[in-house]
Amino acid sequence: MPPKKVNAEGSPAEDQSRLRRKRSHLEVEASPEDVDATAPAKRRRGSVNSLHQNVESGASESINGTSNQNGTSDSGEHSEPGLEIAPQEPTTTPRKRGRPPKAASQGNTPTPKAKRQRAFQTPTKGLVADDSTPRRQAGADRSARRKSARALIEQVVGDGDSDDQDDEDALAREIYESSEGEADDEIFQSAKSSKEQAGEDGLAGSATEQPAVTPTKRRARKKARSPTPPRDLPPHELYFAQNKPGRPKTSNNTLASVDLLTHDEYFKILNEREEKHHGDIQYLESLHAESFPQWAFELAEGFSLCLYGYGSKRHLLQKFAKHLHSSSSKGKLRKIVMVNGYASTMTMREILSTVAVAVDPKRRIPTTQPAAMVQNILAHLSTTNIVLTIIVNSIDAVPLRKLGHQSVLAQLASHPQVGLACSADTPDFSLLWDIGLRSAFNFTFHDCTTFSPFTVELNVVDDVHELLGRKAHRVNGREGVAFVLRSLPDNAKNLFQLIVGEILIAMEEEASDGDEVGVEYRMLYNKSVEEFICSSEMAFRTLLKEFHDHQIITSRKDALGTELLSVPFRKDELEAILEDLTA
Amino acid sequence: MTKNNEPGQAFSQEDHQVAYVFDPNEEENRQQHASKRRRVSKQIKAATTNAEPASPSFVSLFNGVEKIEFVQAREELFRESWERVDSRIQNALRESNSATLDEVAAFVSEAQAESYDKIPSVFIRTGSNIASQNLLFEQLSDCLQGSTSSKFVRLRSSEVTTLKSTLKRIIQDVTRRDIEDEEEDEIQPHTKHLDYDLEALRAFIKPEACDHVFVAFEDSEGFDSTLLSDLIPLLNSWRPRIPFTLLFGIATSVELLQARLLKTACQQIYGAQFDAVQTDAILEAIFKIAVSASDVPLRLGSPLLKSMLDRQRDQMAGIQAFISSLKYAYMCHFYANPLSSLMGSPLQPQLQPEHIESIRNTHSFRNHVERLIDSDDAGELSNAQSLLENDTSLADQIEGAMKEKQRWVNGLLRSLLIAVASGAVDGDFSTLYCRAMVEGIDESEVTEQVRRMDVPKLLAFIRQVLSIFQIGEPTVNLSPYEGDDDLFFELALKKLQDGIESLGKLAQEKSITLRSKYMGQTKVMRTTVIAQRVQLSRDSAALSDEDKQYTDYVDELTKLLQRHVTVLPVSHIFLSECWTYDSMSPARDVFVPRPRATFERSLTRPHDYLSCSCCKDNGGGIQSTLPATSILYQLYLETGSLVNVADLWTAFLDIVGEEEGDERKVLLLFYRGMAELRTLGFVKSSKKKVDHIAKLKWL
Structure with a gap:
């Protein structure tokens, strides 16, 4: 980002390390709003400002002469006049600097007395103006020092939202103190005199002692800058709206107050609890179960089955296995191997040796490379008349996701005497297979949304804590x-x-x-x-x-x-x- | 076993086992103290098994009242018809590559003699579809091993990554096959070789007098170029002792492969390039014999065929996918259409009343009856009445109607071939066929083309048409004509042919060029239509007697064609439902799943699936009764790229709190929902902020 370079060069380089920190801080903070800050601000400037100028008394002008910077860093509605009147403010500046990340911090900025009073005098109008120019004060943030000041004030006012704020505050304080009297505003406007800054510092300093002003304004600001994008955006717009670069605008709340579940408690409650949709889930499963003969037919015709959709399909597959078992009792010799893909201890060898045992319990096959084992098993299978069905629960579970595993399964499935039925739990399972594997598997896919909870597949408590x-x-x-x-x-x-x-x-x-x-x-x-x-x-x-x-x-x-x-x-x-x- | 096998939990041991052999009997014993859930499932199972013993794989239709004979008939019909089609497809596949295979075999045998310091290599351009390569290499393996005493090793880039593993693989593949044959007494204790020492291979093949050891790199683009550069000189250096021959499957071009190899490696290659038949050509051949051929049992509807073809072209699905879809269509038809049993031999048991009723409900039946009524003939009218009212007379007409099928199919194919011969339509046969199925054939286009033909062209065209009628078309198994109508057509055509021929001779003697009135003065016909019209009227005045006669011939021919080149849409053929299948829905969902949409729907509108009383969508935001994951998902949709779990929890508690009562229970639901979202890949942990998670999916 070019502006940042200017920034670095323009600042006095007394303390390199600090500067670097500052820069990184700036980069993080400033970049987010770049995209959206400029345009609306420009567009709306005219009308809003005229409004404000009417409202404002001459007092503001006297301030604006000297403390243009301060005026701008005021909370949203009052920043406009200062910006507008100051002639040397180039309209392009907003692009260089973004709005600071925290909405709340805006409200607690240094405010000269005169302005503070205005804040109470014209609350409604201010609110309106604020709504219409949400990006207005983007141009107002002039320097890291000011931002730091704001952060410090917020710290005092908002009595520290959370622990993670600490390091930020330290940083802010550091920046603030280090740039005392420093001509950091030359970052953008080298033409600006240092006289202004001196005044500014004073004002900013004094402002720290009067934080009591802010709460009301702060609330108003929060409402205006809700991070919720407008409703009914098309999906791609929504993506970009939610992926604005820079810091996400989330609150600093933590789960510290919530007493997290332990395994014991989790299972205790689980056992006590009656599942609300139990009957409906059962019914849904029975609907799926009606397709069993069809699935069996597909399996028999050399297709593999893949059941996808939300919910655990383990129980369904188990029933399917029973169905297969009961329906093929006469004549053919059918063996069914169940594989639990979600088991974290899974190795391909273990699966293959189970398969080998199913094919022929007496024959021991050497546990070598999986590929060799597969060849061995299939060669032996061809000499028998066994119909082998492999049922894989969660074929897209993490332990099974390796390409090697999938190709071994595909090799098994492509044998005419082997049928493979599997369930896939994630929406992205089809990415597991390339065209070669896909044609080896020869899948037929069925939507089997079951809504049954993943009781076995997931280790809920650990998963959430890891998350x-x-x-x-x-x-x-x-x-x-x-x-x-x-x-x-x-x-x-x-x-x-x-x-x-x-x-x-x-x-x-x-x-x-x-x-x-x-x-x-x-x-x-x-x-x-x-x-x-x-x-x-x-x-x-x-x-x-x-x-x-x-x-x-x-x-x-x-x-x-x-x-x-x-x-x-x-x-x-x-x-x-x-x-x-x-x- | 994972560690969360907490006491008090009803997890069975097998739930956490990686794999086990399923044995329900054993399970039943173990779970004697079954939970409620088990009992329900048993009942369902009982219900399904009651219906089951009827037929091993087909179920009884008409809500289960279909008689077992019909069910079996359908199953037999399916096996019979699919086997016929399948064997044809397999033949076509084998033939399609046979030219390539022969060339390769010829090259291999002569290269052996010609190159003594270089390694013979075959470069086969297979095209980009990996799925069809498999078949080619299988055939190569069979063909080469059959013709000479040789060994064939197939390597895929994903299976071998280093030189050592490649060598191991080669040696294993060659030696293992024989171990199986000779029951493992082949192990030679006196020579201990490392498993990647080619000396072992030499010792192994020495007694067998092996002519070739083929090493096939199926996807040569996938192999590491340094691996290939190392391997080629190494194998070449062993050539005096082991007769290696290399095969490369190439998706792009030989030049690209060469550019990736070291020059020293390239210099040791003595190679030739072969082009395998491209998928398009194979697809076309298979389409002709397996879909459009006149004796194919089941006709597929045009939309379905089109989607299958599109899938081939757009999604590069591979010929195997086409065959699977075809098979699936057969399966669906015979599995789910009770009328499909009518396709069988006429010696059927008495039809059930349900059959008759469903026939009366078919579209084609209605069309048929309406046509009979419209015809204003008293006999036809009474026929229509008996069809509607009398079950036996309907059953009697079924057989005749089934014969109608063959006539219709032959008519369609002939018309299509005539249209192709006239040049009225062009494109792939498969596309043309699909279009003809849905639109029929536009005879006006054909006549238009015919009118523009000069004498030699017209004669050639007539000859082609005659051959279509007399000989048929072997690529689509079209038989010669049958029936009087066609005989008459043939005779008329022959007469025309003779007449035009003599006229042509006459004209030649007079050395004039024959023109019909439809032809413009200039031979360049492709100007604007209006210009032609203007010119035509002036021309006709200047037509000679010969020209007039020629014009008459052309008129006669077009009249003949108009009568014969018309195809009714398939839905007008009585009982066409028995032998056509054109349903898109199962095939599309079964082969091209849309999991994202499914998940989206199930999570945003669980009611669609659960149809529970509590969660009916009333448009009023998120309901508290929804499953936890569903609620979380809908909240998740509104979040930005980073989600504060604490806030999410607060929101969740707000929604569910009243419904559940106890906060800990809500927390349990929350936990479960979060864990599921994570498993589904919607969120992952983030270190940006405390208690925040990152959003991963935008639908």
Whole structure:
């Protein structure tokens, strides 16, 4: 983005590192609105501003002369006049800078007294104007410093929405302080005099002390800038509307207040609960079951079956297997092999050896490469008159998604004595097969939406926690750790305390940038030796292994190859654990 | 076994097993203490099995009252007809590649002698369709192994990635086949070779006096170029001991392959290029004999055929897919159409009343009766009445009506061939056939063309038409004419032919060129129609006697053609429902699924599937009774690219809270919904913000 370069060059380069941080900050913050900020702002400028000028008293003009910047950074409705009157404001500037990301932050900007009063005087009009020019203040954000100021104020006013705000605030403060008196507005307009800035800084500074103004305005702003796009957009427009570059506008709420489910509780409630649509689901399944003879016919004619649609089809396939079994009892020898694709321990060898057992329980085939095993099995199958049916639950489950697995299955399915029936759970299953595999499978697809819950296929609690990035609930968090440590010797406890302490320190220092923080293995060892937790690396390893076994620590290698130890808990949990340990 | 086998859970052990042999008897014993669900399923199973023993694979139609004889008849008919068609298709496939196969075999045998320091290689251009390559290489393997004592190894790029694995694979493939033959006593303990040492292969083939070891790279574009560059010199260096011959399947061009290889590797190749028959040509051949041939049991409707052909062309589905769709059409017809049993031999058991009733409901029956009534003939009228009222007379007419089929088909094919011969239509035969099926054949186009022909062309055309009637057309198994009407036509044609021939001779003696009044002065006919009309009127005045006679001949011919080149639409043929299949719906859904649409529908409108009393859509936003995933999905549709789970939870709780009562229960539903969304690939975890997930799909 070219504007950013200008930005960097224009700023005084006293502190390179800080500058870099600032830049990255800017890039993140500024880019989002680029696309949509400019056009509407220009279009609507005229009418809105004339309105405001009428409303406004001369007081605003006196301010505008000197503190054009401040005026613009005011909340939406009041920023217009300042912008409009200042003659040196080029209309193109909005493109260079975006609106800051947080809607809320806009409301808490430094506001001179005169303007503040106006805010209360003309609330209705202001609201209208605000609605019609949602992009207006995009042009108003002039500098990172101002943004920082705003962020700081918001911090004071909104009393810190969440923890993750902390590092941002630190950054904002840093930027704000560092650019005190600095001519950062030259970023765009080198022609602007530094005199203006001096005044501006003063104003901004004073504004921090008067945050009480904002709440009402803030609410109005929020309403106006709802992130909800207009209804009934065509799908492609919706995609772009929802994928605007830059920071998504989501709230900072977290699930901290919600007590997450544990496995025990999940199953307890599950067992107590009566499924609401149970009868309907049963009925739907029975409808599908009416096609069993048809499916059996298709299978017999050399097609493979693929059942897709929402809901678990495991039970349906099981019934189908029973149907096949009962209907072919006379004459033909039918063997049915069930494969659970969702089983995480799945290997192709295991499937193939089961198939081999089904074909001939007495014959042992060597477990070699799957391809060779398939050849072996099929060659043997051709010599018998067995009709083999392979039923695969969730053929598109993660463990089965590898191309190699699919081609082995296809090879099996293309044998005339083998029928394959499978279920596919995701909407994208057809991407699994290229044209070669597809013609080997020779699929017929059936919509089998069942709506039955994935009771077996999914490990609901773990899946959700993983989705939320909280893997540690495997050992039930804090209680689990306490439980594990209780059964371990004292120095294990001490070691864990050491690790937790170190990691908390590291978290404080690094102000977590998304990755898990870790402590170096070597460093930890040295410390533990210092604290007489262990005397040799051997003993140290033994202790760590115990933790590993209970999954209460994780280890990984960083880019340089140094081993980092970490704990799969979040900060608040770690603090709690540490408290428990020291108590 | 996964770890969540919590106590108190009714998971059976097999649920988490990777694979197991299914044995319901055993299962029944184990699940004696079955849950409610099991009992319901048993009842259903009982219901289905009651209907089942009738026939192993076909079900009884007419709501189950169809007699078992008819069910069996349909099944037999299906097997019979499909086997006939299938064997034809297989023949055509085999023949289609036979030219290529012969050439390859010839090259291989002579290359062996000609190149001693280079490795003989065959480059076969197969076209881009991998699915049809399989067949070609199968045939190659059979053909080459049949003609010489040789070994054939097929390699696919996905199966071998390194030099070592390739060598292993080659050696395994060659040796294994024999191990199976000779019951594993082939293992030679005295020579221990590494499994990628070609010496093992040499030792193996030495006693067999093997002429060739073919190594086929089926999809040569997929192989790593360095692998090929390494492998070729290596195999060549072994050639004095092992007679390697390479085969490359090429989708693009030999030049591209050459450009990818090292020069040193290329220099060791002694190769020739062969073009395999392209899919289009094979498709056309199969279409002719399996779809349009006169003796094909089942006629497919035009829309269905068109969609099958389009699928071939647009989606590159491969010839195998076409055959599958064809087979599926046969399956559907005989499985689901009770009238299909009428196609069988006339020695049928007495028709059931349901048959008669459904015949009376067919479209063609109504057309037939209406035509009879319109004809104003007393006999026809009474015939119509008896068809409507008397079951036995209807049954008596069925046989005759079935014969009508063959007449109609032959008429269609002849007309189509005549139209093609006249040049009135052009394009692929398959396309023409589809068009003729739906639109019939426009005889005016044919006559238009005929009128413009000069003498030699006209004579050639008449000869062609005569041969169509006398000999038939072997590519579509069209038999010579039968019936008096056609005989009359043939005689008239012959007379015309003689007349025109003598007239032509006469004209030649007089050295004039014959013109009919339909021909313009200039031979360049393709000017505007209006210009021609103007010219025509002036021309006719200047026509000589010979020209007038010629004009008469042409008129007569067009009159003849008009009478014979007309095809009724298939729905006008009485009982055509018995032998046509033109339903699009199952074939389309079965071969080209639309999972996204299905998911979209099931998640946004669960009522469509569940038809439950609670979730009827009343347009008032998201209902609290919907399944959890459905609610979450609809909320999800409104979110941006990043979703705050906490907010999602709040919204979910708002919607479902009252319905469920307990917040923990709602949380359970929420969990389940989230886990399902994740499995369906709608969301993934995100590290951008705490408790946020990323949206992955926009429908």
